[in-house]
Amino acid sequence: MKNTFLRRLLPWFAVIAVVGTAFYKFKVVPKPVEEPKLSQDSITHEVMGTGTLEARVKTTVSSRIQERLAEVLVDQGDAVKAGQLLARLDDAEIKQQVAIAEATLAAARQTAARVSADLARSEAVLAQARLDHKRMTGLRTSNAVSQTDEDKASEALHVAEADLNRSNATIAEAQAQVLVAEKTLLYRKEQMAFTEIRAPYDGLIIRRTREPGDMLVPGGSLMELISLEEIWVSAWVDETAISKIAPGQKARIVFRSESGKDYPGVVSRIGRETDRETREFLVDVRVNELPKKWTIGQRAEVFIQMP
Secondary structure (H helix, E strand, C coil): CHHHHHHHHHHHHHHHHHHHHHHHHHHHCCCCCCCCCCCCCCCCCEEEEEEEEEECCEEEEEECCCEEEEEECCCCCCEECCCCEEEEECCHHHHHHHHHHHHHHHHHHHHHHHHHHHHHHHHHHHHHHHHHHHHHHHHHHCCCCCHHHHHHHHHHHHHHHHHHHHHHHHHHHHHHHHHHHHHHHHHHHHHHHCCEEECCCCEEEEEECCCCCCEECECCEEEEEECCCCEEEEEEEEHHHHHHCCCCCEEEEEEHHHCCCCEEEEEEEEEEEECCCCCEEEEEEEECCCCCCCCCCCEEEEEEECC
């Protein structure tokens, strides 16, 4: 009876032994400690600023004279070269003014030629008057002529001298008229050249504000032109970072149109005036790589790396 009872307990003893061994192995026996693997890395401190994409060189293309716009040859989004014709103004009236100036110059030159001939005549008359006066003076000494004849010769000499002086004055006046006519023609031709509006440098048309038929006035906007030589983000940065930022520092740029991508940049210029309300100053960060699609004025964040 006793042996039977012990045989029934043996399986329970075996279970207890297994459980106890497992408990001892996982809870009591100390586990080996793995040594941590250390790695060295650098911590980058950045200063953030918010701004807009801008072109360093931006020009408002306008007319230098008041005239009606006849033709526009480019549109926004077009790339242009320096000297390329962008637009034409109505030149009908200015062509007439150029023709009038050319006719005035031709008339002034003819007048100058005529008075030059008068000068030669006056010089010849004066030379003859001097000979007559000299001869009459000699004859009067020998009483071969009367005093009246000598006086007439003297009077003729004085008249010839006066005519020569008048001819010289007329020539000076005619030459001045020729000069005025030449300057007037040059001015009209320059105005004629102003009817053709050309690109001052290589660039991109970002805005067109006028259409053919509009009346342009000097200084009025016809289109906006930018140079692609340097595009940057003009970002507002807190004034506490003034001492930490210098030209040449690297930066990364995040456009709001592509918030998941960084574009490389570098600090190009630092503003020298702080906004008195926001206490921020401008930092121009040149963009080394532009997105495939971009617009002047779009928002972006710059993160300038500190030493």
